[in-house]
Amino acid sequence: MLEVKNLKKIFNAGTINEKVALDDVSLTLSEGDFVTLIGGNGAGKSTLLNCIAGVHMVDEGQILIDGKDVTRIPEHKRAAYLGRVFQDPMMGTAANMGIEENLALSYRRGKNRTLKWGISNKERDVYKELLSTLDLGLENRLSDKVGLLSGGQRQALTLLMATLIKPKLLLLDEHTAALDPKTAEKVLKLTDKIVEEGKLTTLMVTHNMRDAINHGNRLIMMSNGKIILDITGEEKRNLTVESLLERFGKVSGEEFANDRALLS
Template identity: 70%
Template sequence: MLEIKNIYKTFNPGTINQKVALNNLNLTLNDGDFVTVIGGNGAGKSTMLNAISGVWKPDSGRITIDGVDVTGMPEHKRARFLGRVFQDPMLGTAADMSIQENMALALRRGNRRGLGWGITEKEKAQFKEALKTLDLGLESRVTSKVGLLSGGQRQAVTLLMATLKKPKLLLLDEHTAALDPKTAAKVLELSEKIVEENHLTALMVTHNMKDAIRYGNRLIMMHEGHVIFDVSGEEKKNLTVEGLVEMFSTASGEEFANDRALLSK
């Protein structure tokens, strides 16, 4: 499904702010994989997701999605393969537009946008049905501006938008990090439900080790711009937070020094 081969990316090369963000990153995702990604700050988790979605181009290496080489493809063109939910709830939706208009935009991802109506009556009904599954009462507020919704509500709508048109790959970039614990748990459950029901392939970055163990069928740990640890199946189910921390020290030769990750166990 997704193949990342020998990706390198250095930010601000030749300056004092030089930062090697991705260092020979390799990762292959199989159809239907739900992979959780953990790692310390600056390990390259979000950078990897940005490389996949084309926010910038890598210095070298190759990325293919479902057999299509997307390495040089601009961000808006590869959007047709991807569903994306960002860390910042403000980023995933257009605040000045209504819930249903946002969803109509998402439904047309990858299609040519012509001069037909931007939203049809049939779609409005479809969106109401989809919103009901969120169980947030949003189905009665379809014409409300998204800017009026809370962060959690916006994140739930973004999640719905990312999967309204089934993506080849769903990218969740710490999408619950900005939410309060209760809302975060709800959005996570929803993510799992949507991934399972639609048999999606997904990459979920998280700072929460417990969540990383609980969700998905595979877990990867990143350090200094590449994958240092990759487990799936039974082995993943038996993981513990303590075990993960230990594995980090053996694999990287360093202490796992990330307060956020440790505190959230």
């Protein structure tokens, strides 16, 4: 479903701030894979996601989605294949527009925008039904501005928007990191449900080891722009935080020095 070949991305090349964010990264996701991507600050997780989404153009390498080479395709055209949820709850929705207007925008992802009405009555019924599955009472607030919603509600809505049209690949960029623990858990539960029901191929970045272990069927760890661990199947199911830390130490020869990942 997703094939990433020898990706290289250098920020501020040739300056004193030069940073190799992706160093020859290759990765293949099969259809239906739910991959959690973990790593410390600056490991290159978000850069990898942004390169796949087309926010950054890569310096070298190739990105194929469902066999189609998208390496040089601009972000807004790539969006036809991708569903995205961001770390910042403000990022995924238009705050000054209504809930239904936001949903209508994503209901047309990958289609040409025309002079037809931006939202139809038939759609409203669909949105109502989908929103009621979130169990947040949003189905009765269709025309409320999204800016009135809490961070958790906005992330749940963004998740719904990202999967309204089934994406070939769902990209979740630390989408629970800005939420309080209880809300984060709810959103993660919802994520599991949506991914499972839609059989979505998913790449979820997280800095929380427990979340990375408890979700998905495959775990990838990045460090210094490289993939250093790739754990699947039985091995992934038996993983614990301790064993993961131990394996990280063996592979990288250093301690996993990231309080955020350990404490949360």
